Amino acid sequence: MTQRLTPxxxxxxxxxxxxQRSHGNIPAQLRLLIEVVARACKRISISVNKGALGGVxxxxxxxxxxxxxxxxxxxxxxxxxxxANEWGGHLAAMASEEMEGIYVVPNRFPQGEYLLLxxxxxGSSNIDVNVSIGTIFSVLKKPENxxxxxxxxxxxxxxxxxSQQAAAGYCVYGPQxxxxxxxxxxxxxxxxxxxxxxxxxxxxxxxxxxxxxxxxINMSNLRHxxxxxQRYVEECLAGSTGPRGKDFNMRWIASMVADVHxxxxxxxxxxxxxxRREPKKAGKLRLMxxxxxxxxxxxxxxxxxxxxxxxxxxxxxxxxxxxxSVILGSKNEVERVTAYHRENG
Ligand code: AHM
Ligand code: MG
Numbered sequence: 001m002t003q004r005l006t007p008x009x010x011x012x013x014x015x016x017x018x019x020q021r022s023h024g025n026i027p028a029q030l031r032l033l034i035e036v037v038a039r040a041c042k043r044i045s046i047s048v049n050k051g052a053l054g055g056v057x058x059x060x061x062x063x064x065x066x067x068x069x070x071x072x073x074x075x076x077x078x079x080x081x082x083x084a085n086e087w088g089g090h091l092a093a094m095a096s097e098e099m100e101g102i103y104v105v106p107n108r109f110p111q112g113e114y115l116l117l118x119x120x121x122x123g124s125s126n127i128d129v130n131v132s133i134g135t136i137f138s139v140l141k142k143p144e145n146x147x148x149x150x151x152x153x154x155x156x157x158x159x160x161x162x163s164q165q166a167a168a169g170y171c172v173y174g175p176q177x178x179x180x181x182x183x184x185x186x187x188x189x190x191x192x193x194x195x196x197x198x199x200x201x202x203x204x205x206x207x208x209x210x211x212x213x214x215x216x217i218n219m220s221n222l223r224h225x226x227x228x229x230q231r232y233v234e235e236c237l238a239g240s241t242g243p244r245g246k247d248f249n250m251r252w253i254a255s256m257v258a259d260v261h262x263x264x265x266x267x268x269x270x271x272x273x274x275x276r277r278e279p280k281k282a283g284k285l286r287l288m289x290x291x292x293x294x295x296x297x298x299x300x301x302x303x304x305x306x307x308x309x310x311x312x313x314x315x316x317x318x319x320x321x322x323x324x325s326v327i328l329g330s331k332n333e334v335e336r337v338t339a340y341h342r343e344n345g
Pocket of ligand 1: 119121122123218254255257272284
């Protein structure tokens with residue numbers, strides 16, 4: 001055989017087609033959906049890169065359904081994802097962190113079998129300071145016999161446990177733009193080749209080490225956490241002279257996508273727990289747009305994800321914008337944090 005002079009490059013399309021051939025887990029509509037989301041992320045990445053030159057920085061002076069101030073890029077990213085996805089015939093409806101209700105695919109377009117959920121721009125507080133941000137997405141199958149809205153899809157159709165996800169992923173807009181994807185058969189990572197405009201496979205079968213010496217949490221909230229959460233972090237801080245007998249390092253980017261990406265790359269535990277200032281709120285992060293897709297990816301990479309009590313993917317959602325406590329990453333640390341909470345009842 002002659003020696004290759006060009007490195008082997010596997011595009012996102014080729015990866016999806018080969019997955020379907022070998023595992024039969026990416027039917028044509030799902031492939032189209034993933035490719036369209038990836039294309040939309042490419043457009044968002046271009047806006048992110050332009051920054052002030054594109055007039056995309058700063059506040060939009062509007063509030064979303066959760067009462068958070070929206071940044072211009074939150075709205076731009078939301079529009080890009082909707083516009084890219086509404087006409088292809090692969091979706092029945094979409095739901096977004098930035099929209100109050102679901103967005104049903106308009107009648108003028110064919111309806112598909114899938115439901116798409118997204119956090120269009122995660123890490124909004126980092127946009128204006130030029131720190132990594134991202135897009136997170138989750139794909140569900142529209143349940144059969146769904147009743148409800150005129151075009152046959154309702155909000156209730158979205159309220160499926162994360163274990164039902166057909167696919168999940170995120171795109172991180174950092175020093176490199178990367179797309180991380182799972183369809184339930186491991187985790188694949190693609191890097192955007194800007195000259196070619198192509199997503200190329202750069203890692204297949206990403207694995208999170210079971211043990212770690214690195215934790216990620218917003219430490220400024222320590223005094224508001226429940227005792228088991230305080231115990232875990234205090235033990236990490238006590239380092240080699242404390243009960244853990246080893247020193248820990250801490251990182252907090254304040255973009256979940258970037259924190260999770262670091263954990264996918266070298267391990268770690270990410271925590272956004274319940275806190276007593278708003279006791280009725282389970283946490284800050286959203287189950288459907290953030291916790292479920294990230295939990296799916298993390299589990300597929302050999303990690304674990306809980307709400308400090310139960311596996312996140314087993315939770316039955318009760319509302320589209322529901323919030324949840326999140327503990328995810330290296331398995332043994334997630335289990336430890338969860339066990340501390342269980343011991344405490
Ligand atoms: P966003 O989706 O509005 O950007 O909010 C979610 C973000 C996460 O990416 C991140 O982990 C967390 O909020 C940071 O919160 P804090 O600013 O409290 O550290
Ligand atoms: Mg977010």
